[in-house]
Amino acid sequence: MINLHEVIETNKMIEQENLDVRTITLGINLLDCAGPDLAVVKQKIYDKITRIAKDLVAAGNKIQREYGIPIVNKRIAVTPIALIGAACCKTADDYVSIAEILDKAAEDVGVNFIGGYSAIVSKAMTASDELLIRSIPKALSVTQRVCSCANVGSTRTGIDMNAVKLLGEIILETAKLTKDRDSIGCAKLVVFCNAPDDNPFMAGAFHGISEGDAVINVGVSGPGVVKKALEAARGADFETLCETIKKTAFKITRVGQLVAQEASKLLNIPFGIVDLSLAPTPAVGDSVAEILKEMGLEYAGAPGTTAALALLNDQVKKGGVMASSFVGGLSGAFIPVSEDQGMIDAVEAGALSLEKLEAMTCVCSVGLDMIAIPGDTKATTISGIIADEMAIGMVNQKTTAVRIIPVYGKKVGDRVEFGGLLGHAPVMQVNGFGCDDFINRGGRIPAPIHSFKN
Template identity: 75%
Template sequence: MINRYEVYETNQMIAEENLDVRTITLGISLLDCIDADLDKLNENIYNKITTVAKDLVKTGEKIEQEFGIPIVNKRISITPVALIGGAACKSPEDFVTIAKTLDKAAKEVDVNFIGGYSALVSKSMTKSDENLIRSVPQALACTDRICSSINVGSTKTGINMDAVRLCGEIVKKTAEATKENDSLGCAKLVVFCNAPDDNPFMAGAFLGVTEGDAVINVGVSGPGVVKHAIEQVRGKGFEELCETIKKTAFKVTRVGQLVAGEASKRLGIPFGIIDLSLAPTPAIGDSVAEILEEIGLERVGAPGTTAALAMLNDQVKKGGVMASSYVGGLSGAFIPVSEDKGMIDAVEMGALTIEKLEAMTCVCSVGLDMIAIPGKTSASTISGIIADEMAIGMVNQKTTAVRLIPVIGKDVGETAEFGGLLGYAPIIPVNEYDCSAFVNRKGRIPAPVHSFKN
């Protein structure tokens, strides 16, 4: 049982160390909205979302006021739209009408993002999947609150290289379609391997088909809290360091558990999971990079960075799983560049490269996240980077993702401005040697041998 004393204990964390509940995400199944008539489908989608989510924001704000816990975002995730629109949508333009409906519904219930403009194509693509993927640039350019994700690989199925190649092209087209805003559309598009069904964080959130009609998933965040805690064991051994991280993660996750329970009770919607990821922001003192530097690195990117991140990720999970009955989503530590002041500084100083970031993704929660690259980068190079990251996820049986932003009109040495939680990012160089002959091979990279577990 969680009591209010546990919340009051965190007052300093909230006031001085940037502790917050990053998001309450309401998952809504749209399977019962399916209709062969496009207008009727859009009507069903709008009515379902605005009915089920009508009290989400108001409830979140009441919990904030009563418990004094900042809840930064209230969001919605939905059944992947490629599945919902298959019967009615015969072209990419048809899918764009659904994107506009989702955007309208998101604004009506006042959530900041709605995730699930998605396709699951780890083995192959249906015509509906392909139409949705091809619609993404236009959909993200003409909406404000839509997030899109494409799952192109898994440990069980391998990597769908046809989808990887297409995604490289789509990332580039999305950048062009939103070039007036530093290619902001790409910040709302993520490509996954082993995407989880219950992730509450954007841009990758969607409601998996194994989920119920509605569910409450909560994402907590506390990089500043962890950094402050480990400052107290500076110079001590790994045992003391690990114990400190675990205990801190436990306290942070308990706050999320309390909020999730309250939201579930007040909305009358089942609780799903707590995602205990350390999700940074551009604010000073709210950085995963600063945690790694407090552990003992002069600058994130130095030798030892991957080992330090692996330890941090593991201890966060060990502490968090004791604090909640259901831990899921991504859970661990995020390493987005634009959303983490320490990461931004490391890139600007030359301490952190895209190759080192790729190595770090082997042991963190997600992957190459919110990385601004030169706008001239080719679609095939983007596809090659996606393929590399998908391979890490496939072979290591973990979730990996790519959220690259080729900023049209800008090059290395310049900065892209995204605003808010998305922050800003220096343009990072990428390897310009050609990989198109590899990317253009058709078909699928087979699943690794250790995927055969039946």
């Protein structure tokens, strides 16, 4: 039971340390909208989303007013659209028309993003999956709120390298079609391994087929709170450091639990999960990289960074799981470059490279996130970066992802402005050696031996 005393205790965190609920995400099952007639399917999709989500924004605003807890985003996640459109979409443009309906529904109910323009292709692509993936560049260029993802690998099935190759090309095409906005379309596209069904964070959210008809998932954020707590533990041993993070994560997660319960009650929709992830913003003091510095590193990327991030991720989970009845999603520490001022500073100081970021993804909760690279990077190079990250997830039985932005017309050292929570980023150096013959082999990388646990 959560009482008002716990909310009052968080006032300082909210007012001084950038604590917020990053998102209330309403998951909606669209399987009953599928059918052979595209026009009918689109109408069913629009009607169902607008009916179930009509009060989502109002509920979030009411909770924010009543408890004084900032709720930054209200979002929707739907069943992967490659499943919904399989019977009615014969061309890529058919899928684009569904993206436009999703965008209209999101606009009409007032949410800022809608996720689920997605395909789950960890073993192989169906014709429908491939059509949707090929439609992504146009879909993201003609919509404002639609987010897309593809799950191309898993520990149980291996990695679909045909999809990996295709997505390298798709990312470049998306960058080109949104070049007038610094290729921002790529910021709305994530490639996953082991994608969870209940992730509330964009751009990778979708409503998995293991979920019910509708569900409320909440993502909290509190890097600034953790950093402030660690300031009181400077010079202390690792045991003290761990206890400080764990206790702070507990308090942060209790706020998410409260918001989830209240939203569930107001909307009469079941509570799903609280995602424990520390999600940074471009605001000064709201940074995962600053937490790593507070632990004793000169910059994120210095020797010891991976160990520090592993410690942080583990203690956040240990503290958070005791604070919520259901924990899920990604849960850990995000390390996006453009959304974290400390990460940006580390890149500009020369302390953080793409290769070091990849090493850090072995112990963080997501992967290579919001990284700007030169616009002339080859598609096969992007596919190679994706393949490396998918292998980390597959072998280590964890969720990993790639959200990479080849910024059209930009080169290493340029700066890109995305705006809002997406922030800004320096364009990072990419290894220039080729991997064309490797990516062009096609087929599937098989699952690792430890996947056979039946």
